[in-house]
Amino acid sequence: MTGCYVGVSGWRYRNWRGDFYPAGLRQRDELRHVGATMTSAEINGSFYSLQRPSSYAAWAAETPDDFVFAVKGGRYITHMKQLREVETPLANFFASGVLALGRRLGPILWQLPPRMAFDAEKVGHFLSLLPRTxxxxxxxxxxxxxxxxxxxxxxxxxxxxxxxxxxxxxxEPRHPTFDSPEAHALLAAHDVCMVIADSAGTWPTMSDATSDFRYVRLHGEQELYASAYTDESLDRWAAQCRAWLEAGLDTYVYFDNDARGHAPHDAVRLLERLR
Structure with missing residues (x-):
């Protein structure tokens, strides 16, 4: 059954408290609030450091059975090693607890730094290392x-x-050399989804036809990480999501415009349109 998963990139933000999170809500209950209002969330703490198995297990326990987590791959792999000699770092990342999410484990997101240009040999080797079950x-x-x-x-x-x-x-590459037929063909050959990122024009927005699902990151329409999405824009994204779903494509959409607290409200507004 095709699914649509909409949520936020991370959920622990101080400026959401007393706004999206009701005043007095305990910090330990914030993920439960996300689970009650959205269908998915990106775990982005895993980008900065290896998380603990107990954390992944707790996150699974605090969310509904049909909730899905996308897990952001470690920046040590993508930004520091830049995909080179990453066999052991990949093993560390996947041993650190993601399996505790069980069926709530959704896509693994690999965000590349803006300075990383497309290198078919390097990228292809990395994609060949990724576990598929x-x-x-x-x-x-x-x-x-x-x-x-x-x-x-x-x-x-x-x-x-x-x-x-x-x-x-x-x-999610951020260098324009990835917006090429060769790069898209390489991702398609490895059945890896090219992320569609809206970043107020900061990075290229890739057209995506490289896998059997769609993954969208909305970083801000007019101002990176900060501006809200208008009703008209959300209407357009809802129409695009419906088209993907009608084509049988699972669809994942995450709002990352969190700086001024718009992300959770925009996620709920998009879900209202899709429901």
Missing amino acids: HGEIAALGHGHDEKLTPERVRLEIAPDASPGRPVRHAL
């Missing part, structure tokens, strides 16, 4: 190094998942 995540995770102590490792597949349960990947 929960079983492959577990197998890859066994290659983790001593940076992960035993309590920081989770290689067991969750009871509500299975070794063969698929795992999807999405790539």
Whole structure:
């Protein structure tokens, strides 16, 4: 069954408190509030550092059964190593607890730095390393190094998942050389989704036809990370989402215009149009 998953990029923002989050809501209950009002969220703490298995398990427990998390791949892999010699860092990332999400595990997002131009050999090798099932995540995770102590490792597949349960990947490049037939063909060959990013013109917006799902990141229409989306813009995005869904494409949309607190409100407004 085709699904539409709409939410926010991260959920712990001080300026949302007393606004999107009702006054007096405990910080520990903020994700529950997101789960009650949206259908998905990006975990972006995983971009900055390896998270703990206990955190992933808690996030799963705090959200509805049909809620989905996208997990942002580590910047150590994408920004510091720039996709080179990342076999062990990938093992560390996947051993750190993502399997605890079980069936709530949605796409893995790999955001590339703006300075990284398209290199077919480097990108192709990286894409070939990515695990495509929960079983492959577990197998890859066994290659983790001593940076992960035993309590920081989770290689067991969750009871509500299975070794063969698929795992999807999405790539968000920010260099214009990725907006080429060669780059799109490479992602399509590896069945990796090219992210459609709206960034107030800061980075290119890629047309996407590289996988059997769509992944959209809305960083701000007029001002990066800050401006809200107008009713007319949300109407257009809703129409585009409906077209993808009618074509049988699962659709993931995340609002990242969080600086002034617009992201959660815009996510709810888009969901209202889709419902």
